[in-house]
Amino acid sequence: MIQRPRGTADRLPDVAPAWRLVSEAFQRQCELRGFSPISTPTIERTELFTRTTGDATDLAQKEMYSFQDRGGDSLTLRSEGTAPVVRAYVQNGLHNLPQPVKLYYITSIFRYDRPQAGRYREHHQIGAEALGDASPAVDAEVIDLLWSTYRALGISDLRLELNSLGDPDTRPAYRQALVDYFTPLADHLDSESRDRLTINPLRVLDSKNPAVADLGERAPRSLDFIGEPARTHFDALQGLLQALEIPFAINHRLVRGLDYYNRTVFEFVPPDAGSQSTVGGGGRYDYLAELIGADHVPGVGFGSGIERVLLNMERCGTSAVDSQSIEVYVAPLADGAVADAMRLTRQLRHTGITVECGFRGASPRSHLRRASRSQARAAVLIGAREMERGVVSLKPLDGAAQIEVPRADAVNCIQAVLTDES
RNA sequence: GUGGGCGUAGCUCAAUCGGUUAGAGCGUCUGGUUGUGGCCCAGAAGGCUGGGGGUUCAAGUCCCCUCGCUCACCCCA
Structure with missing residues (x-):
């Protein structure tokens, strides 16, 4: 019998109430903050993803669902939520609207990967992007949106981790410092990390290999290399989060898997951190628009996996009831x-x-x-x-x-x- | 891409050392009442034992291949 493709799922009626709960809670939080819905095509030109997420990332190297259409164009199933929204913003001239333009989406994401608990080849994300405003207050609002959505769904014990990667002008110095630090220690790194050291040194930091992670803890810290504007931005963001009473912890090893981030990066992780435990994460990407050939557009946003949100709701005892029944x-x-x-x-x-x-x-x-x-x-x-x-x-x-x-x-x-x- | 575990009815599971026609519970349908639900009782339908090959007088059971599921690594949400 023909079966569904690996890593995909049939969503049967019994789980519909929980899914509805998530999407309605998220939409509600978005509307309360003036975020508007946007949807973009399931397929995009492959270059949109390769040029923004970075050639050296796992996502671009081995996880994309790419194919040639009959006209010979290389297309890719949406592997990530942010780049398409930025593309749509630029292509449709949304910079003519009052800034920032605040958008949200609920959509499927495709990544070719071995499935396991909480990981699928097609999964779904709630996501939001605020474009056209570089203020740290926008970072805070975006984080507040995600945090409030989790709270509304009864998930109140996620840890918010925060870091700043600085701007492109200070990145080379930090990158070099990491290379200088790790190179003498190459014998203590696994082969994966040694490869990364030459291709993408920042990624060595977030290795889950305990020995490598231990070295990462003592590695040079991004915050010691970022410039004055990024430092000011990061300090302001922390102040705003404190004012909003959103608890957070700085994680010097947090670098995120996509290359387009600058300044703020953040992740929400459950207390019993397993391996693929991140429920949601995001950051600022002020230079992404330029990567796709557009003018400078600052932006900040996040994506959060619905399947993982549901896992955490279950863990926290949130249950949904079926409202519709035959009378x-x-x-x-x-x-x-x-x-x-x-x-x-x-x-x-x-x-x-x-x-x-x-x-x-x-x-x-x-x-x-x-x-x-x-x-x-x-x-x-x-x-x-x-x-x-x-x-x-x-x-x-x-x-x-x-x-x-x-x-x-x-x-x-x-x-x-x-x-x-x- | 790497490694472990597992594939028997829609679901959860049995099936002795390799030995007769592969069973049970739940669920589904029908009947128990010529027009009356839930509970109870009875019956029925539902299986290429994931697929292919091999060993054997004989394979759900042993061997090989393959597909799928699952867990972990890697990585991400």
Whole structure:
């Protein structure tokens, strides 16, 4: 049998309430802050991702779903949320709107990787980007948005980790300092880290190999190399987070996996930090627009994996209830009654009642069993006896007595029964 | 890309040392009542034992390959 592609998931109805809870909570927090929804294509030109995330990143090197279309263009399934939004901002001239332009999205992300707990080839992210304003207050608002969303979902124990990578003019010096520090220690590094040392030295810092991580702790710190403007920015951000009473911790080893970040980077991680534990993260990317050939546009944003948010909700005991349920079940007792059953069903739905209609003439027993299982509060029976006399039988399913009502008054009577009970 | 564990009904699981027609619970459908639900009882449907090859008189069981799931590494959300 043809099965779903590896690392993808069918989302069945039983998980819909939890997903709805997440998306509605996030949308609510976005709207409270004046963020507007945006959606971009599932496919983008491959260069959009390679030029922004960085050639040396794992994402660009081995995780992209890329293909050639029939015209010969190389396209890639969205592997990351930020670059497409920046592209859309520039391409659609959103710099003509009052700045910053604040946008959010709920979308799927594709990365070719071995699936495991909390990691998929297609996963979903809630994300937000604020473009066109370099102020640290925007960083704070974006972090506040994500933090508030987690809180609204009952997740209150995530640790916010923070760091600053400075600006491009100070990056080479820091990079060189790391090379100078790690090179004599190369014997103590794993082969992966040795490779990174030449390609992308910053990445050595966030190795999870305990021995390497230990060396990383004593490595030169980004904050000692950043310039005065970045320092001022970072100090201001910390002050704002304190004013907003959002607890955070500085992590000198936090560098993030994508190359386009500058100044602020942050991650939310659970207290029992496993290996792929990051629930959400982001940062500032003031030079991303230039990487795709546009004018300078400062920006800051984040992405957070919905599947991981759900894992953390479960861990914190947040549960979602299914709000929609059938109120009335209409049961045709003979095939000749199906047409009128469907007509009554539509009349009821027209008044806003949630109705399920049995599709075949069958025994009352069979229909009522279905009605019970559907959680309906009342059943309406239409059989030969009812049709002869122009009535329907109305049976509350809580044990109250069954009554016959004129077909013409059926809708009103059913409404009355539903309101009496509630 | 690397390593471990696991694949039997829709779901959770049995099946002795390799030995008859692969079973049970839950779920589904039907009946127990010629027109009355939940509980109870009965019956039915539902399996290429993931797929292919091999060993054997005989394979769900042993061997090889393959696919899938899963956990971890790597990395990310």
